[in-house]
Amino acid sequence: MSDNIDIQTQIAQTVELLRKKLGVKDTTLTTSIRKAKRRLPRRIYKQALLLARAEPLADHPRLRLTLDAQKLARASEQVQEHLSGINLADRRLGWFLGMLGGLAFNLLALSVLLLIFLRWQGFI
Numbered sequence: 311m312s313d314n315i316d317i318q319t320q321i322a323q324t325v326e327l328l329r330k331k332l333g334v335k336d337t338t339l340t341t342s343i344r345k346a347k348r349r350l351p352r353r354i355y356k357q358a359l360l361l362a363r364a365e366p367l368a369d370h371p372r373l374r375l376t377l378d379a380q381k382l383a384r385a386s387e388q389v390q391e392h393l394s395g396i397n398l399a400d401r402r403l404g405w406f407l408g409m410l411g412g413l414a415f416n417l418l419a420l421s422v423l424l425l426i427f428l429r430w431q432g433f434i
Contacts, residue, residue: 317379318368320386321361327393339365354392357385 321339328334328342332349336342340362347355364382367373428434 317364317374317377317382317386320383320390321365321368324358324361324386324389324393327390331393331396331398338362351392354389358389360385361389 325337325339325342328339328346332346334342334346336345339358343350343355343358343362350358361382364377367377425434
């Protein structure tokens with residue numbers, strides 16, 4: 311009985327971590343994972359899908375007994391470990407530096423094209 315309650319609490323904790331770390335604002339694990347699919351590694355996504363398939367069964371008292379509690383606990387542990395390891399400040403900094411890198415490349419390409427055009431027209 312306590313294993314089943316643990317599964318339900320682990321699913322709720324996983325949804326809360328998805329909300330905090332990836333900004334997914336859904337209440338069920340299935341819809342949260344669907345929205346966060348591209349931001350999760352494939353291995354973690356498959357483990358999260360395993361949890362999502364078990365979510366409706368964990369709510370039903372008789373179907374809850376058919377779940378493999380150890381397998382779901384391992385899946386939940388792996389997903390939560392991955393989500394806990396996400397550093398939000400580092401992700402924001404990486405996004406900002408990527409944007410600046412793209413902007414710098416575009417400015418460099420524009421200046422090179424401008425110099426080529428000016429040389430072709432005979433101004434340089």
